[in-house]
Amino acid sequence: MTTTTSPRVLEHPTRDQIRLEEVLHALSDAVRLRIVRDMAREDTELSCSYFDLPVTKSTTTHHFRVLRESGVIRQMYRGTAKLNCLRRSDLDALFPGLLDSVLAAAGAQAGREGEEGTA
Amino acid sequence: MTTTTSPRVLEHPTRDQIRLEEVLHALSDAVRLRIVRDMAREDTELSCSYFDLPVTKSTTTHHFRVLRESGVIRQMYRGTAKLNCLRRSDLDALFPGLLDSVLAAAGAQAGREGEEGTA
DNA sequence: GCCGTACTACGATGAGTATCGTACGAGCAT
């Protein structure tokens, strides 16, 4: 054993460390917005591989980290899988209505364009 | 006369050209968020020089352009001054509740930190 | 033990951007 000190522990900002600018920045990317939208639709914990994203796995990891470090999602390990869920209660407490209006806006915009294949 | 063709006309996206990702990105910068907050508080058209920002004039121009090109504000010339106003109705129509919740969130966060000098 | 799956870490790269300084143009006042 090489004392790998495998952290296997993921850093999350506490509720009062979450900054509005960073949340908005995290949501201002199409890939991440789609992740958040999918996560809001299913209301359970989802593994990273659940999402069928048009980017490689490296990039997917990057986007999930941005979401986690900005406080939008919470991630935890479960064996080899990593489960993700929205930090709804934290976000709603800090920024009431923000997440809902962003999700509604994203849905409306997706509908306005030709993206209804995700029924 | 050198046919300067001074455009003096500012390009704005039409309502249906406004993209959520770009709006969120425009709002994800501290300087721009502050501009939008000030603009929402006063509900009239404000000149660029009204805002006392911690950046140079060049940078200010840049930020106003980002806001305009993303569809968040509307700008027009009035003599030498350039007046700015929020595109509230367009944003509310496209993304109901979004602007209000962002403004509320920005206000709440500013209050949480030590920024109440703008009474 | 060995292999496969799930995800990460690291390095590279190309694009975007926040910032500045300086120089310029447009309009107003005198």
Place this chain on the structure above:
DNA sequence: ATGCTCGTACGATACTCATCGTAGTACGGC
């Protein structure tokens, strides 16, 4: 006309970031 103020344009710079490929680690099944 001269000068002043407001804002823009352009170039430079340094930083961030979205993306990828490759190599590696952690866990579970065989």
